[in-house]
Amino acid sequence: MNLFGMVKDSTRPYTRLESKFYDHFIAPSVAGFYSHFEQALGLMDGMDDAFVLDVGCGGGQLLEYMAKRRPGVRAVGVDLSGDQIRRARKRLAPYGSRMSAITSSALDMPLPDNEFDLVVSIGCIKHWPDRLKGLAECVRVLKPGSRLLVVEADRGCRLEDVAYLAQKTPLPFLAKPIFRIFYLVKVAGPSLDMEEMRELAKKLPIKKVRVSRVPGLPGLMLDAIKK
DSSP states (O other): OOTTHHHHOTTSOOOHHHHHHIIIIIHHHHGGGHHHHHHHHTTTTTOTTOEEEEETOTTTHHHHHHHHHOTTOEEEEEESOHHHHHHHHHHHGGGGGGEEEEEOOTTSOSOOTTOEEEEEEESOGGGOSSHHHHHHHHHHTEEEEEEEEEEEEBTTOOHHHHHHHHHHSOSOGGGHHHHHHHIIIIIITTSBOHHHHHHHHHTSSEEEEEEEEOTTSSEEEEEEEEO
16 A cells, blocks of 8 residues: 555545554644634634534544534534544544534535534645635535635745744654655645635635735635625
């Protein structure tokens, strides 16, 4: 089984081994973005009973993070990889029916229109064959007046921010320089820059759009409200 087949084809679902590698080595560094979500979303103030969708939920780490902090939040995670969803369901089992995860493409989610109070996504856009369609799906399932918050790797990221992310990744010390190169070439490289994110946002039925760099991390954030 090819552990890094997703390097050649970033649109296909993770295999079991890739899911395990992501869970142990990449997810802890991605968790560095969670505090920015928490600040922007107001999860600590006024979001106690929100219904949240996590698009590209992976192994359910962000859902678990929300579940621990807000016992009233209900959430659904969506991911193309069945192996990631199995990990997510196991991780979320202690929280019962309020936290669930389903296998689905982000481009055609089996979810109703106008359903969620909040849609979030971390590092998923670069895996979508049609980025605009994926974002349009995220907006479709949002209630009018509700929030879309998306973080993706920044193709124009600063080297020092990549180095900081590598430092937070629980890889062996000698592997961290390889991770920095991998991030720049295979993660940020196929991703998008601020102008591309802004252009995508212009084609969506959203307002109060803000596209910004995540402070101290090699990522972009799209923060908007559905019209």
